[in-house]
Amino acid sequence: MRFSEAADAFTTHLAQVRRLSPSTVRAYRSDLADLGRATGDIEIADIDLEALRDWLWQATQRGDARSTMARRAAAVRSFFSWAHDADMVALDPSLRLITPRRAKTLPVVASADGMRTLLEDQRAAASGGDPVALRDHALLELLYAAAIRVSELCGIDVDDLDLQRRTVRVLGKGAKERVVPFGAPAAEALGAFLTRGRPTLLARAEKATPALFLGARGARMGPRTAYTVVARVLGPIVGAEHVGPHALRHSAATHLLDGGADLRAVQEILGHASLGTTQIYTHVSAERLTASYRLAHPRA
Incomplete structure (x- = not known):
């Protein structure tokens, strides 16, 4: 063959x-x-x-x-x-293939204060009732609150959302489904979007869609739109030109660990198959702790 x-x-x-x-x-x-x-x-x-x-x-x-x-x-x-x-080859030639290891780079993480300022600014921008501003506020709150991937965000349907219990059902890697909690600010932003923003966007669509987040023309929002929204508001906060929704996931995971969350609980929230994948955030937290120590301790 x-x-x-x-x-x-x-x-x-x-x-x-x-x-x-x-x-x-x-x-x-x-x-x-x-x-x-x-x-x-x-x-x-x-x-x-x-x-x-x-x-x-x-x-x-x-x-x-x-x-x-x-x-x-x-x-x-x-x-x-x-x-x-599949018996296409008698021997696997890749078994002895050696390549350089990936360079270990820590993810971009916003500070808790920076995220608080960002989300308060977005809340103020959405208070005027513009449907796109309401959508952007809701998606930023949910990305940070639930620490979900952008693909998971864009795949959410309205029926996946439970505002009463403050949970959202997402489809992760390998088609694995999980239910993730979120907090009161995200629930408030999502409620406002569902009531005042989404109907206006949906009215622009050629056909109805069950998608929670919609683009300007009323169709299901794609990852590129989410990237644009996040880069516009998060870039100045973290001082990076190229930053996307994954930075909010990184930030949420780091802040959970900083706040004392159990590593395995964070693994469940993130939907990581391996605990080793989640442990990168312990390194981020340790670096932040070390930086604070060096700034604050007289004998540092």
């Missing part, structure tokens, strides 16, 4: 069987397509360890980041493991 045919079958498997997110499937498809171009789309059984090493070496010559290299290596390992299990 040609490599391109096997790659197509693999990405179909990722989407339909493993049910990975569209963005993850696109990333795998892009990486495998690049490998196919580098090897000349030969028979999958003819791709060996040297071919894989040469492919990654070409990427280093282009100046690809270590994170990109690590992602590409992960893509081919996953692909060849699947191909080996």
Whole structure:
């Protein structure tokens, strides 16, 4: 079987069987397509360890980041493991493939005071009743209060929201569903949007939609719109030009741990499969504690 045919079958498997997110499937498809171009789309059984090493070496010559290299290596390992299990190859050439580890970078986190100021400003902006301002206030409150991913936010339907119990049902990675709590300020902002903002936006739509958050034309809001909203208001707070909804998730997780929340409880809220993924926020909290200590302690 040609490599391109096997790659197509693999990405179909990722989407339909493993049910990975569209963005993850696109990333795998892009990486495998690049490998196919580098090897000349030969028979999958003819791709060996040297071919894989040469492919990654070409990427280093282009100046690809270590994170990109690590992602590409992960893509081919996953692909060849699947191909080996499917008896497409007798030996897995990726088993001995070594790549640089990702550089450990701490996530961008806003301060609690910064978030308080940001959300109060958005509340004031929404008080005039503009439907987009009401939507933006509600989505910012929910992103921060529930620490959800932007894909989860955009997938929320009105029926997923329980304002009385202050919970929202979201569909996370791997199509795993979870129910996440949020606080009174988010409930108030969501109630205002549902009452005064969403009906106005929905009236602009060509057809009705169950989506909670709507774009300016009344259709389900996409991730790009959420990125634009967050970047506009959060960038000045954290001093970063390129910042998106994930920074609110990072900030919420860090503030939960700063406030004494149990690590496993935070793991459940975030929907992390592994506790190790959640532990990055303990490092963020430790850094913030160290910075405060150095500023405040006379013997620091």
